[in-house]
Amino acid sequence: MTDFKDKVVLVTGAGRGTGRAIAEAFAAQGAVVAANDVTPINLDETLARIMTSGGRARAYVEDVAKKMPVQTLVNAVQDDWGRIDILVNCAEVEPRSPLLDMDDWDWQRTLDVNLTGAFLIMQSVGRVMRAQGGGVMVNLGVRAKVAGERGAYLASKAGLVALTGQAAGEFVADVHV
Helix, strand or coil, X not given: CCCCCCCEEEEECCCCHHHHHHHHHHHHCCCXXXXXXCCHHHHHHHHHHHHHCCCEEEEEECCCCCHHHHHHHHHHHHHHHCCCCEEEECCCCCCCCCCCCCCHHHHHHHHHHHXXXXXXXXXXXXXXXXXXXXXXXXXXXXXXXXXXXXXXXXXXHHHHHHHHHHHHHHCCCCCEC
């Protein structure tokens, strides 16, 4: 898929960093961007940058780590745009504590956003893509960094790699992962 004009692209974690860059790049290629993040302030800037450049985008503030908000997100994108052609999973958290000092909330939140969130949105969007006759999903892996304690982040991303491989096999008839 190289022509993105009028394709509906759902980008999670679009409020800043890699997610914002990906959302802007798709918008620059003529795609309609459904920009998701848990923080509306970050999304406001992403949308302003896209709109200033002549792109089309809408903000969707939901926490992808929870099933009901994910379903709300997917339903809203479908209601607004009629379909989802491409899903790009960029939402992630990266606690900076060594494993011996990390509290269980940071550990669980990392797994919830980086792995469970990807599963939930892949499942919901996968069903949409199957019903509409196809689509593309992209999951972002580990960001290249060397310094810092990253145990929970690396564990969650290793799980995401395995999940992506499994999904590629299971979704092959309906979705390109």
